[in-house]
Amino acid sequence: MASPGKFSFSFSKFPEGGLILAIIVLGLLLAIFGGTVQLPKFQKNAEGKQERVMTKNANGQEVPAFETVNKFFNPKTLVQIAKDTSFFAIMAVGMTFVIITGGIDLSVGATYALASVCGAIMLNHAGSSGGIGGTLFGILVTIAVGVLGGLLNGLMIVAFRVHPFIITLGTMAIYRGIAFVQTNGQSIGEFPEMFRGFVRQEFNGLSLVPLVVMIIVMIVGGILLAKMAIGRKVYAVGGNETASLYSGIRVGSVKILVYVISGLTAGIAAMLSLGYYGAGSSGDGQGYELNVIAAAVVGGASLVGGKGTALGALLGAIILQMISNGLVILNIPQNYSQIVIGLVVIAAVLFDQFNAWLANRRLLAKTGRIKKEVIASSDIPVSTSPQTK
């Protein structure tokens, strides 16, 4: 413990420090080794639209102007990475709640697809010229379907006392199946322009809406977990379910709630995706559950339960996306990114276990030391061997 008045910083008090360090190092590497790229210059014209900046070449001809920027460290690439991350990161925050209780939600990708398809049908019904009413109803349906999907998962897990892996494996197929039946495998687009325009709106050429939603979800998730009673209950259930039960926690309700939160985040991600990409289909989010779980795990959530944070989930998702985009920036064939991501996930878990083992040893050593100190400070003679004078 540092003495008062002295500057002190302990990584143990800020578990995401390592993740931030990893992101900084990754960023530095990409900025240094990614090199530069020439991008066309743009400016806003009188109508507020982006247009290319023109310049005159040696022969006096008008040619488009280019600017040289760092391939990684430029606002467009950074915001692009954040945008690409946001869909996974939002779901990873929800997944972290589930993983903290020792559960798993394999249906998150399918819930995302079902919410996306149901929302798409409603938004398509409102049409491209749809007003605020149709838009809000579409958004509401998307999120409500996500919540409902999560609620069904939670109810079945608690009522049937079946492992979440099995229930969510089943609902993964069911939800995607319903989405397919609803759409016959076709993509549904043509949403209210107002909705598309809102999600895709750009500030100086940067799409910030998905990024902002991601940060809001992370903050709300973080407050729920760290500052509210419900957060403590979630950790307690994951830490020791039996003890939680005897201490009066309604374990069933907590479990249902975490799946509802996971479904809710899938619904929010689906809503953003509808707005950004402009269509929904039953094939959406295929295999995303694994990326989401990977992000939560790299972010420090323990599959045994009892550990994980919302900020960690977000940072875990950013690290995975940075590796994926980073390899592309470095012109590496994309399949290598899968190998690297796989290695990072395994390495993160292995070192987490190693860390836990080390902490445990330190604790044992400390307990041993305290025991000795207690004995030494007491009046009881330590040695009982007979003394002769």
Next chain:
Amino acid sequence: MIRKFSLTVTSLLGLAAATCFAAEKTYTFGVVAKSNNNPVFQAAKTGAEDQAKKLSQNGVTVKIDWRTPNEEDPQKQADAIEQLVNAGASGISVSASDANKLTDAINKAVESGVPVAMFDSDAPKSKRFVIFGTDDIDAGHTVMEELAKEMGGKGVVAILAGNQNAPNLQKRVQGVREEAKKYPDIKILDAFYHKETPQDAAAKVEQVMQAHPEITGWAMVGGWPLFTDNALKFPPGSVKVVAIDALPAQLGYLRSGHVQVLLAQQVYEWGTETIQMLYDLVANGKKPEQEFVKGKLIPITKDNVDEFAKNWEKWLPKR
């Protein structure tokens, strides 16, 4: 603490190794096909890379930046297009898994000064300057024309039609029906729809054959059942079959005599042609005369199947 180092070190190693591969470039064309798991797109990739080598001369270097998702995922395709723009690509060639989802990404690329050419599957409402692919109505006509030749201009034809909501397949069916009108002794029984998996397609053929033994010809507007072994239970030649696509797994049916003609799309040219068109536009300011450049369908029969199969050996990556 160790965890932090682990992440840092793992990421560091991955990226440090990666930098060894980085190289200089002059024109870089991104290619975003539908999926890496489909051999037609592997052929397109080989085509694009071969064309890049061909164009790389006299001080010009052309590179291909292949950004195709492993499984079909239009969201990843849209992200890839945005990433390519940020990475300074000179142009992008795309085959859309979902036109709705890609239209905005394509438009944004074009507005950022990166032209987009499309192949195989179009995003018609986008600002792409060209689409190179099969004209579906023409394809339907060709299927029926070849089938009529094989059937001697008479008999009962069933159409295998895939997903009834897919607009491109509807057009192919329309083409088959239109062409069939030219043959008074050919009767179209019906178009039969099914889920587009090899198993579902094979099951559909079997069901229809049992219910309608009078069928003497199958016009398959996609070659779905031919991806499974033993999909066609009738004796070779007793029922004539013409199908679109001639992928390696389908060629055995030509050799066994179950299928008379497979109509191969110009999958290698999806790569060569779109890269050439992008290069012409970016380097020489030359646009193709038409927005829709029609690809041909090459008839593959028992006679030329072995020669055609050698193409696939060149097109597919070596194991």
